[in-house]
Each structure stands twice: as C-alpha cells, then as structure tokens.
Amino acid sequence: xxxxxxxxxxxxxxxxxxxxxxxxxxxxxxxxxxxxxxxxxxxxxxxxxxxxxxxxxxxxxxxxxxxxxxxxxxxxxxxxxxxxxxxxxxxxxxxxxxxxxxxxxxxxxxxxxx
Amino acid sequence: xxxxxxxxxxxxxxxxxxxxxxxxxxxxxxxxxxxxxxxxxxxxxxxxxxxxxxxxxxxxxxxxxxxxxxxxxxxxxxxxxxxxxxxxxxxxxxxxxxxxxxxxxxxxxxxxxxxxx
Numbered sequence: 001x002x003x004x005x006x007x008x009x010x011x012x013x014x015x016x017x018x019x020x021x022x023x024x025x026x027x028x029x030x031x032x033x034x035x036x037x038x039x040x041x042x043x044x045x046x047x048x049x050x051x052x053x054x055x056x057x058x059x060x061x062x063x064x065x066x067x068x069x070x071x072x073x074x075x076x077x078x079x080x081x082x083x084x085x086x087x088x089x090x091x092x093x094x095x096x097x098x099x100x101x102x103x104x105x106x107x108x109x110x111x112x113x114x
Numbered sequence: 115x116x117x118x119x120x121x122x123x124x125x126x127x128x129x130x131x132x133x134x135x136x137x138x139x140x141x142x143x144x145x146x147x148x149x150x151x152x153x154x155x156x157x158x159x160x161x162x163x164x165x166x167x168x169x170x171x172x173x174x175x176x177x178x179x180x181x182x183x184x185x186x187x188x189x190x191x192x193x194x195x196x197x198x199x200x201x202x203x204x205x206x207x208x209x210x211x212x213x214x215x216x217x218x219x220x221x222x223x224x225x226x227x228x229x230x231x
Binding site for chain 1: 156157158159160161164205218219220221222223224
C-alpha cells in the first residue's frame with residue numbers, strides 16, 4: 001500500500017458525459033501527478049500540481065482539467081468523454097516538486113466509456 | 115523530442131535466473147534522469163531504480179541493477195536471482211533535468227516479464 005488513495009476504483013459512463021476522479025496523496029506529500037494508461041497510447045503523464053499550483057503539463061487534452069485543493073487532494077475532471085478516453089488513470093504523489101524524486105502511485109481508477 | 119524504446123514486448127525466464135531488459139532512448143539533452151518502473155498484476159506502479167545521467171556509476175537496488183551507457187543512449191535493467199514476484203510489466207522512463215515547468219516524463223511501451231516456476 002503506497003498511501004495514495006484514488007476513488008472510485010471503477011467508473012463506467014457514456015460518451016459525452018463528464019466524470020471526476022479523486023486522489024488523496026500520502027500524508028505530507030505536496031506534489032500530485034496524474035497519468036493515463038491506455039492500450040493505444042501507453043503510459044502518459046498528464047499534469048502535475050504542487051501545493052495547489054500547476055507545476056508541469058504533459059499530454060493533457062483540453063477536455064480534461066485538474067486542480068489541487070488546500071487539503072492537497074486533487075481531482076481530475078474529464079468532460080465530453082469519448083470512447084478513446086477509456087483507460088486506467090493513475091495519481092501519484094511525492095514530497096517535493098522535483099520530478100526525479102520517488103513518486104508513490106495510487107491503485108488507479110479504471111474508466112470505461114461506452 | 116525525446117523517445118524511449120523498449121524492444122522486447124515480452125520475455126519469460128525461469129525462477130532464479132538472471133534476465134536483462136533493454137531500453138534505448140533518444141535525446142539531445144545532457145542532463146536527465148532515467149527510471150525503471152514495475153507494474154505487477156495489481157496494476158500499482160512501483161519505482162524499481164533510478165539513474166542520474168551525470169553519474170557514471172550504475173545504480174543498484176538489491177537484485178536490480180542497471181547498465182547505463184550514456185554515449186549509446188542505452189539503459190538496461192538486470193534482475194538477478196529472479197523471483198516469482200518479479201512477474202510484471204516493466205517500463206523504462208526518461209525525464210530531462212529542468213528547474214521548472216517542463217519536467218514531463220516519457221515512458222516506453224513496456225516489457226512484460228514472466229518468471230516461470
């Protein structure tokens with residue numbers, strides 16, 4: 001158990017819908033990262049937040065957005081969902097903003113878009 | 115743009131054997147970091163080992179070691195005395211060293227490793 005929690009574990013929804021994925025980092029970790037793992041695209045970095053502010057942005061679509069709240073939990077919002085958005089979404093956390101420090105991954109949220 | 119290539123989609127070895135997973139990358143950067151991550155059937159991503167490009171000495175973590183060849187842009191992972199629990203997907207990853215704003219990590223497609231009893 002990494003100490004990072006993600007909810008929900010599974011999510012099934014329809015095209016065009018909007019969903020929110022939630023992540024709680026390890027106690028004391030200020031940095032949160034979001035990743036998408038799909039069969040087509042492999043594992044991709046989406047976005048990083050550090051202490052409430054956006055720190056780095058990867059291959060995140062405009063339909064997707066994220067934020068980190070004062071209590072350091074983070075949410076990833078996916079809107080106008082398409083079939084291709086079906087994937088495993090991981091959250092990870094680390095103590096600092098430095099990406100090369102070890103990140104601790106959550107168990108992921110499996111999103112299925114029908 | 116940086117790329118990471120893992121040329122072995124799948125491998126199988128007997129328990130207790132040594133196995134080497136290959137990874138090559140392409141970059142024009144001089145300062146960067148390389149990682150190997152493990153994703154077991156539970157799907158949880160776990161950092162196995164990390165290498166800073168400015169360090170010539172190969173990183174080692176217990177049974178896991180790397181062969182880092184900077185000039186050849188090669189970063190292979192060696193697993194010694196393999197165990198059944200090593201069965202997993204292994205991802206090689208690259209990140210260039212930056213101070214702010216563009217430190218995104220690039221992953222390879224992965225190598226699925228099966229340790230056979």
